[in-house]
Amino acid sequence: MSVVEIKDVGKTFEGGTTALEGIELAIGEREFVSLIGPSGCGKSTLLRIVGDLIRPTAGTVRVNGKPAPQARADRDYGIVFQDAVLYDWRTVARNISLPLELARWNRRRRTGRVQEMLRLVELGGFESHYPWQLSGGMQQRVSIARALSFDPALLLMDEPFGALDEMTRERMNLELLRIWEASGSTIVFVTHSIAEAVFLSTRVVVMSPRPGRISDVIEIDLQQPRTAATREEPRFFELVTRVREALHLGSDLDRKLAAPAAEAQP
Amino acid sequence: MTTAPVAVQPIPRGTLAGRVGRRALDWVPALVVLVLVFLIWQESIAVFHIKKFLAPQPTAIASTFWTNRHELISAGWFTFQEALGGFAIGCGLALVVALVLARWRGVGRALMPYMIAANAIPIIAFAPIMNAWFDPFSKGSKMAIAAVLCFFPVLVNTLRGLTSVRPQSIELMRSYAAGELETFRRVRIPTALPFIFTSLKIATVLAMIGAIVGEYFGGAFTALGVLIDSRSTTFQFKEAWAGIGVACAYGIAFYLALALLERLTLRGVPSTDD
């Protein structure tokens, strides 16, 4: 059974912007799917529709076999944004336990789970710190711990490492893969970085703008588990090139630049 | 596959005594200014032969205060009770109305123009009316005036606090299937707390002003405003100044009490004022 099933989804905003059109995608259990595409092609919109934060104007989305609103009510997914979006007045531990409080877990269970999560994201000893006492990368790890704390089947991530420097980002990539393996969840991941998408994913979904569509889906057949050495394999570079070409084919500008040449041929 | 643990140490928080010591040091410049002002005041009255009954020397005011301390302090207490009552009513109502307006924006759009208009009524015009509506010798009439003065700043600031939540914080709550009530309790109200405390601190001062101004238009003989008014009309300026000093002391104590409450409540939030 698919964890996410997107059928013919479209979204036209009130102002008349058509952000998405005819999106078809099925995501299986334990997959790691990256959405990549030029700015404004509707990646965030698609992610938010899957999470039922906004409603599509066409088509249907099912998560864990249920309509998206039902899945949200059942807390079937966790979400991580580009900014950590932590609550400043709560300590690290209380930020992680917020979803658990809302799900009415008792205190003992909450404390146990928070400790487990802190170990998972390697932030042991920081539970009584406030968010503003942490670095950006640490804040983002708290946000990941919070999203995973209630053990959702699906993790939605919108450019979670976009604001980090290259070094931290690569380390966070490895940590995310480790967390993905340990937690057994399915991940939908939005990114602007081709290398990041290829390194992390089992599949890369390439999108093109105006209106947002899926222009290509590329299987990433790199060996699991991925390590720092994966980035140096020839196959890694082949796949990066493959995604880059798919991105350029999908973009308007390249289509226009390519058009005269195509016409010139007999 | 493991990565090296991050080399970030927990932030040293300092001892309590150390922090109190540093706080006390922060006050030194302000105290120096106060002493200087009093010295200049004291000396210039002697040097420039200013009529003593118009601007009494600080030492004369202090000794007047000391001889009349029982009367002054109990008059101040009477007025402070009025201010406190008005503060509680005005701020309480403002908080409730702000919650309603933040929840139902349509109501806010309908009511806001009238509340802004009501806020524009000068308190000098309003005070005699309140004295006429309620018994001028009761505490109630002064509480009404203080409440009206407190209401608007608390309403506006609370409303701004409740609505200045980042949209993503709300989306996050939505993703946890949290209801409207939970979102208010766990996100909107905590976000608004610094705004609320700022306005409550302003309201302490406004409540004292409201009570005293109200008493100028008639009030119990045991009230501080009435005392200041009657002494200055009979040229007992030392007594009047001593009364003003007592009013300031109550006002400052009220303000500091709220500031302390704020510190205790917002312990985790990085404060912007130090």
Ligand SMILES: Nc1ncnc2c1ncn2[C@@H]1O[C@H](COP(=O)(O)OP(=O)(O)OP(=O)(O)O)[C@@H](O)[C@H]1O
């Ligand atoms: N609330 C909204 N109201 C109107 N239009 C919107 C809204 N949100 C997004 N859009 C439009 O929808 C399109 C897709 O936006 P979206 O944020 O999904 O893009 P994105 O692929 O995530 O871009 P980026 O990579 O820059 O984050 C854009 O043209 C944007 O202007």
Ligand SMILES: [Mg+2]
């Ligand atoms: Mg986006």
